[in-house]
Amino acid sequence: MSILLSVPGVWEIVIILVIIIVLFGAKKIPGLARGIGQSVKEFNDAKKGNEAEDKDRESKP
Numbered sequence: 361m362s363i364l365l366s367v368p369g370v371w372e373i374v375i376i377l378v379i380i381i382v383l384f385g386a387k388k389i390p391g392l393a394r395g396i397g398q399s400v401k402e403f404n405d406a407k408k409g410n411e412a413e414d415k416d417r418e419s420k421p
Contacts, residue, residue: 384392
Protein backbone atom coordinates (compact mmCIF):
# COMPACT_ATOMS: atom_id res chain seq x y z
CA MET A 361 0.00 0.00 0.00
CA SER A 362 1.12 3.46 -0.74
CA ILE A 363 1.49 6.02 2.03
CA LEU A 364 -0.36 8.51 -0.15
CA LEU A 365 -3.60 6.63 0.46
CA SER A 366 -3.55 7.59 4.12
CA VAL A 367 -2.92 11.33 3.53
CA PRO A 368 -6.15 13.35 3.55
CA GLY A 369 -6.84 15.43 0.48
CA VAL A 370 -7.74 19.11 0.31
CA TRP A 371 -11.49 18.53 0.44
CA GLU A 372 -11.22 16.22 3.44
CA ILE A 373 -9.20 18.85 5.31
CA VAL A 374 -11.74 21.55 4.41
CA ILE A 375 -14.62 19.39 5.65
CA ILE A 376 -12.79 18.64 8.91
CA LEU A 377 -12.09 22.35 9.46
CA VAL A 378 -15.74 23.26 8.82
CA ILE A 379 -16.88 20.63 11.32
CA ILE A 380 -14.43 21.96 13.93
CA ILE A 381 -15.66 25.52 13.41
CA VAL A 382 -19.29 24.41 13.73
CA LEU A 383 -18.62 22.37 16.87
CA PHE A 384 -16.40 24.79 18.76
CA GLY A 385 -17.10 28.18 17.22
CA ALA A 386 -14.59 30.51 15.65
CA LYS A 387 -13.80 32.30 18.94
CA LYS A 388 -12.58 29.16 20.72
CA ILE A 389 -10.32 27.83 17.96
CA PRO A 390 -7.27 30.00 18.82
CA GLY A 391 -7.46 28.79 22.43
CA LEU A 392 -7.70 25.18 21.28
CA ALA A 393 -4.76 25.61 18.95
CA ARG A 394 -2.73 27.25 21.71
CA GLY A 395 -3.51 24.37 24.07
CA ILE A 396 -2.52 21.79 21.47
CA GLY A 397 0.71 23.67 20.79
CA GLN A 398 1.58 23.78 24.48
CA SER A 399 0.85 20.06 24.81
CA VAL A 400 3.13 19.23 21.89
CA LYS A 401 5.87 21.46 23.33
CA GLU A 402 5.62 19.78 26.75
CA PHE A 403 5.70 16.35 25.12
CA ASN A 404 8.82 17.22 23.12
CA ASP A 405 10.50 18.67 26.23
CA ALA A 406 9.74 15.49 28.18
CA LYS A 407 11.04 13.37 25.32
CA LYS A 408 14.29 15.36 25.23
CA GLY A 409 14.61 14.97 29.00
CA ASN A 410 14.22 11.21 28.74
CA GLU A 411 16.80 11.05 25.96
CA ALA A 412 19.26 13.02 28.11
CA GLU A 413 18.66 10.65 31.04
CA ASP A 414 19.25 7.65 28.79
CA LYS A 415 22.56 9.11 27.60
CA ASP A 416 23.60 9.74 31.22
CA ARG A 417 22.79 6.13 32.15
CA GLU A 418 24.72 4.78 29.18
CA SER A 419 27.82 6.81 30.03
CA LYS A 420 27.89 5.63 33.65
CA PRO A 421 29.31 2.15 34.30
